[in-house]
Each structure stands twice: as structure tokens, then as C-alpha cells.
Amino acid sequence: MSTVLETQGLEVFYGDFQALFGIDVSIDEGETVAIIGANGAGKSSFLNSLSGLASARSGTIILDGRQVGGTAPFDMVKLGLALVPEGRKLFPSLTVEENLQMGAHGSTVDRGWNLDAVYRLFPILRERRKQLAPTLSGGQQQMVAIGRALMANPRVLLCDEISLGLSPSIIRDVYSAMTEIRRRETTIVLVEQDLSAALKFADRVYCFMEGRITLEGTPDTLSKQDIQRAYFGA
């Protein structure tokens, strides 16, 4: 498998506060990678820097062998990186279908994701398509957020805390849809606080602590003690 996305020495600052320290990550085509870590570990900063929402002060982001660091978010999505942001961030004055259609503005290629495909993945959204996004339940809103990102026909899908605030049964539904997305050979980078969901779903895991990578490996080779040490520094 070839490397589709790579970062080298990525450093991100918010004013004087340094959120990421020299992050080196390499993700292969079709791979599902989970970024785990405690609150404030830098996971979301990492995804935001990949999507262009947070600009890296130093280091490089390489997509398909091309340096794309510093690219604006509206161009990054056209290069194939689509983000499902933390907290869903749906457009409140738009209906479900309009939210999904907004995602298609970032699409430059056809990888088979369109309204019909998203409605097949999340049938409930077809029934709710005329409703304003804020009137949906949390789980349905998360489905819209994932569907909206898929409408960009991304090469790499970046998902930030997709299980946050959802009940276990809804989390199972969401991850069942994610399995279908993975089956369609979409590369997935997943930031997740639900450790068991992340370890069950991902091919490979990076653990972040205080803006640094403290552990990397496949779920079956990492022991519980390794993860606890990397997660909490204890």
C-alpha cells in the first residue's frame, strides 16, 4: 500500500501556546488510523491542521507526495481531505438535505458519494431531509455531519470525536456506517476518546499526550499497560 498522507515535524501554535510538537505521522491508502489521547492531548489540533483550519507554524503535510501545508481549508477539501468536525457543526438554518448538498461543493472527483449513496448509508436521513438540522437527535445530526463530509467524495476522511455525547446503541450504528465507508476504500483518520471503539475499529493507533506522539502500533500488538502509560503518562 502506498502512503497517502504524511506529516513531518508538524508544530501548531495558538498564539503563544504550542499545541503540537513535531508530529510525524504516515497513513497508507485505505488504512483506518485512530488518534487517541486524553483531553487537551492535541488530537483535534492535529485534524484541524490537516484540514487547514489551524495553520502549522512549521513542519510539512504531504498528500499524495505533494506538500500541501498552508493550503486554505476550502482548497484542502478539493484536494481530497474532508473533515467531520468536533460537535458536528451543522448549518442551523439549512435543512438536512441542504446540509448534505453543501458538502458537495468541495467535490472535484466522483468516488460514488452522492445524495442517494448517503441516504442508503443513513436511511433515516431521507425521511428527515426537509427538517432543519438542529431539530434532529444527536445521533442523526452526527449522521448528517458524516454524510456532508462524504458528499465531498474525499480521499481521506477526517473524523473528530464522532461518538461524543451519543448513546452506546447510536455509537454502534455510527460505527456500522463507518465500516461500510471503510469497505469502500476510503482512508479514515479518526480522533476518538472512546478507547474501546477506536481499538476495535482502527488498523493502527497513534496515542497523543501533551502535543506529542507517545505510542504507535496496531491494536493487537499494544498491551493495555502500554496504552495506559501512553495515555496518562503514568
Added chain:
Amino acid sequence: MNLLDTVIQGVLLGGLYALYAAGLSLIFGVMRLVNLAHGDFIVLIAFILLALSTSLGISLPYALLIAMPFVFALGWGLQRLILNRALSGDMLVPLLVTFGLSIIIQNGLLEVFSADSRRLSLGAIEVASVQILGISMGVIPLITFATAVLAIAALSFLFYQTPLGRILRATSDLPDIVQLMGVDPRKVFAIAMGISFVVIALAAFFMGVRANFDPSAGPARLLYAFEAVVIGGLGSLWGTLAGGIILGIAQTVGGAINPEWQTLAGHVVFLIVILLRPSGLFARGNGS
């Protein structure tokens, strides 16, 4: 005082105020920008129409048609070159920038056109009237009102029925997140300002036909526009029409009681509305 006649004249006047206000409402709705130079742009475009009409020897409606694409480009360029830079950060910056633009426009117009009052002439139609249900109504006020309704209906259609409208609403909701959809909000803001300027051109045309104007006439137009937007509810296009009508009725009723109270009556109604319902009568999110 014939109350029905007075109210109907107020409704028709409200059409003009709604045209003043629609562009302001659109810009506030999309980018939360209060354009303090809005009234001066109305006056500037009225002078442009006057200059086009007299220099090319064409009638005013043709001058308006010819000016439309250039006016759109003027709004687009203003946003791309100046206002987008002012939008990132402190809310005070765009207020100061548009206040500065207001001063520049007034002084520039004074330099080029002098302080003399001008008027846009449409000929005999200016004084024509029709009798409807026994009430005499001016043809120009009727056309102004119909234009206001059509302009707001067109803007509503654009906003709620077209892909561009979807992008405008999404950008208004979450300008950061819309970037993740492949949309550059700076370009969206420029298109919105261009559309606002097209509406401003309509307002300039009818203002110039219905009243005298001079380089210092802008701030009063801004005030009426602002009052109509606030009465109607920030960000609500049909609310803006209602706000204009309420303001117009308040002024004509006040003027009928005592001519000195005309403008004051409008301000009083505005104050009552912001005291009782600060977000306006038909604000988005009020369930209206």
C-alpha cells in the same frame, strides 16, 4: 385627516424605506456587517445615474439598466479590496472603515457635484396618479412599492430556493465551517455585497425621482434604513418590508397630525419597538 388615505400613503412610503433597508438587511444577515456608508452609497449611485443620464442623453430607466452590472462590480470590488480585510477580528473595525467611507463619499460628491440639490427626472409620470377605491395614489409611489415587494421576493427566492442562497445562508451560519465545504467566505461576502449594491441602485433611482438629494443626504437614508431593519427584525427580508411600512405609516400619520412630527413619529415608533422587542418584530429565530 382621512386616516385610510394617510395610512395608504404611509404604506407606499414604506416601500421606499424597504428598498433603502433591503441591502443593509442582506449584508447584516450574511456577514454581520453594519455598513455605515449605506446611505451614502444610495446617494452616490443616484449621482451616478444622474451623470449617466445627462452625459449619454438617455432616459433614467435605461441609465439604471446600464449601471446595474457596474454597480454590482462596485459592491463586489469594495468587499474584496476593503471590507473583507476589515472583517477579520474586532467588530469595531468595519464600523470605523464604513464610517470613513461615508466621509470620503460625501466629500468626494461635494467636490464633483457641489452642494446643490439635484433630482432625477422621469417627466410627466412623476406627478401622475390613479384613483383606487376612491383614494388618489401616485404612480411613482405605487411603482416604488411594487419594486420593493418584487426586490424582496427576488431576494427571498435567491436565498431560499437557489444553490447560491444555500451558500449565503451557510456562510451566514458558520463562516469558518463553510470553508470545509470548499467555499471561500470572502468570495461569498463579495457576491452578497454586489447583490446589495444592485438593490441600493433601485433605492437610489426611486429616492432621486421622489425627492431632492445632495451629497449630505446619505446619513438620513441610513437612519431610515437602519430603523426599518431593526423594526422588522435583523436578518429578516420580509420583516424589513414590514419595518419600512411601519416606519412609513408612523411618519405619514405623525405628519398628518402635525407636519413637524413627521420624522419624529418614525423615531418614536422605532424606540417603542426596540424597547418592547429589541430583536425586532420578525427576527429570524423568533418563530416568525
